[in-house]
Structure formats: C-alpha cells, structure tokens
Amino acid sequence: MTGQVALVTGGARGIGRAISERLVKRGMKVGVGYSSDPTSAENLQSEYGSDRITIHQGNIGARGDCERVFDEVINAHGRVDVLVNNAGITADKMLTKMEVDDWDRVVQVNLSGTFYMAHLAYLHMAERGSGRIVNISSVIGEQGNAGQVNYAATKSGLFGMTMSMAQEGSRKGVTVNCVAPGYIETDMVAAVPEKAIEKIVSGIPMKRLGRPDEVARVVEFLADPESEYITGQVYSVNGGLHM
Incomplete structure (x- = not known):
C-alpha cells in the first residue's frame, strides 16, 4: 500500500479518523475530507504532516463540492x-414526527453524496484499470431501528449501490465493497443517553461497544492491492449484534 493515495470522506473524526490513520501508517498518502470541524x-494533518495528509473541506451532499474536493486530491x-x-x-425522529426535510437532508448526504464521490472515483479508477471503493454503511441498514427510518433507508441503499457498482467494476479492475459497523465508540454514539447505551450493550453478544480501529482494520484489508478478488461484499463489524 506504500505510495498509494486514499480519499476518506468524514476522515477527521471517529471512525473516519481511525481509517485515515491506519492507511497513513500503511504508507499511503491520504486526502481527508471534512465538513464542519x-x-x-x-x-490530524499536524500530527502526520502535510506531505502525508492533506485536508479538504466540503459538503458531500453537494455535487459541486464533491467534484472540487476530488480534483483537489488529484492535484495534491x-x-x-x-x-x-x-x-x-x-x-433521528419517529416516523410520525419526521419532516420531509429530515428525510431529504439525510438522503442527500448519506446516499446521494456517496454516489457523487463513488461516481467520480469509479470513472477515474476505471480509466486507470485499478482501484478500491469502500462504502461505510451501518448495522442499522441491516436490521433497521425505530426513529431512524431515513438513516436506515440510506444505509440499506448502500448495499445495492455497492453490489451494482461491483458488477460493473469487476472487469475494470475496480473493487467495491461495504463495511457495516455496529455501535462504535464515537461522538455520535456518545450523544445517546446512558440508559439507552446500557440497553444496546446488553443486546450485543460481546457486551461492549466497538472501537473505531476495529472498523478501520477491515477497511485497510479491503483497500489492500492484494484484496483484488473481493468485491460486492458487506462486512459486518458489530460484535455479533446482527447475525
């Protein structure tokens, strides 16, 4: 992986940061996308150096921003x-209280934004004859969750997107896979009330939350040039929560 270049959206915090760090430590240069932090x-850039990590601000839900960020990474x-x-x-809201805007915003970022970036990357990689695309979904996309109809729909949608792109990319040297984390120790999960977390953990066979690096390890594996015969797959990292 030494000398390769990765672009990680949402790559400055939580699971994204763990992925960025793991790829850098494997010798890759990483373009880290972020929106508001x-x-x-x-x-992150200061820790590893601007020669190894470049940072790129943008809204993944805006096609123009995706094009600009992708071009910035290519130029760098x-x-x-x-x-x-x-x-x-x-x-998150229960269906009876969910507004159309709640639906539209989540779909635009999580599903359309992923398509925008994957589309740009696929065209670039197919032309070069090789590449790896890894989409981060969620256990919520696998089993659903009350109060997250919008989020679950987008994360389930990534499965179909991944498999369809994988079929198209198989003869172009481009693999497309999906990683579906369970409940991971991130700021997003930290915002959940403690009693709710206790209930969640009680239902996880391993009786604990996952760590961001445990997700990053699977991404690293799929990003490896030697993982060229793995495509169209969903890898669950959830402590046995959904089997």
Missing part, C-alpha cells in the same frame, strides 16, 4: 487509488 482536520497527490465513503449524518 476544521480543528480536528488540522490537528496525482491520483486516487482508494475511496472510503465514510461521511454521514443523522436526523
């Missing part, structure tokens, strides 16, 4: 070998 992105590093679609948002 420049401090975290700048701290010459190419993109690996795309990790990690960025995502939530707007």
Whole structure:
C-alpha cells in the first residue's frame, strides 16, 4: 500500500479518523475530507504532516463540492487509488414526527453524496484499470431501528449501490465493497443517553461497544492491492449484534 493515495470522506473524526490513520501508517498518502470541524482536520494533518495528509473541506451532499474536493486530491497527490465513503449524518425522529426535510437532508448526504464521490472515483479508477471503493454503511441498514427510518433507508441503499457498482467494476479492475459497523465508540454514539447505551450493550453478544480501529482494520484489508478478488461484499463489524 506504500505510495498509494486514499480519499476518506468524514476522515477527521471517529471512525473516519481511525481509517485515515491506519492507511497513513500503511504508507499511503491520504486526502481527508471534512465538513464542519476544521480543528480536528488540522490537528490530524499536524500530527502526520502535510506531505502525508492533506485536508479538504466540503459538503458531500453537494455535487459541486464533491467534484472540487476530488480534483483537489488529484492535484495534491496525482491520483486516487482508494475511496472510503465514510461521511454521514443523522436526523433521528419517529416516523410520525419526521419532516420531509429530515428525510431529504439525510438522503442527500448519506446516499446521494456517496454516489457523487463513488461516481467520480469509479470513472477515474476505471480509466486507470485499478482501484478500491469502500462504502461505510451501518448495522442499522441491516436490521433497521425505530426513529431512524431515513438513516436506515440510506444505509440499506448502500448495499445495492455497492453490489451494482461491483458488477460493473469487476472487469475494470475496480473493487467495491461495504463495511457495516455496529455501535462504535464515537461522538455520535456518545450523544445517546446512558440508559439507552446500557440497553444496546446488553443486546450485543460481546457486551461492549466497538472501537473505531476495529472498523478501520477491515477497511485497510479491503483497500489492500492484494484484496483484488473481493468485491460486492458487506462486512459486518458489530460484535455479533446482527447475525
């Protein structure tokens, strides 16, 4: 993986940061995408150096921003070998209280934004004859969850997108896979009330939350040039929560 270039959306915090760090430590150069937390992105770049990590601000839900960020990474590093679609948002409400805007915002970022980036990367990689695309879904896309109809729909949608792109990319040297984390120790999960977390953990066979690096390890495996015969797959990292 030494000398390769990765673009990780939402790559400055939580699972995304763990992925960025793991790929950098494997010798890759990483373009880190972020939307609204420049401090975290700048701290990550400062830790590893601007020659190894470049940072790129943008809204993944806007096609124009995706094109600009992708071009910035190409200009900085010459190419993109690996795309990790990690960025995502939530707007949780029970269906009876969910507004159309709650639906539209989550779909635009989580599903349309992933398509925008994957589309750009696929065209670039297919032309070069090789590449890895890894889409980060969620256990919520596998089993659903009350109060997350919008989020579950987008994360389930990534499965179909992944498999369809994988079929198209199989003769172009482009693999497309999906990783579906369970409940991981991130800021998003930290915002959940403690009693709710206790209930969640009680239902996980391993009786604990996952760690961001445990998800990053699977992404690293799929991003490896030697993983060329693995495509169209969903890898669940959830402690046995959904089997």
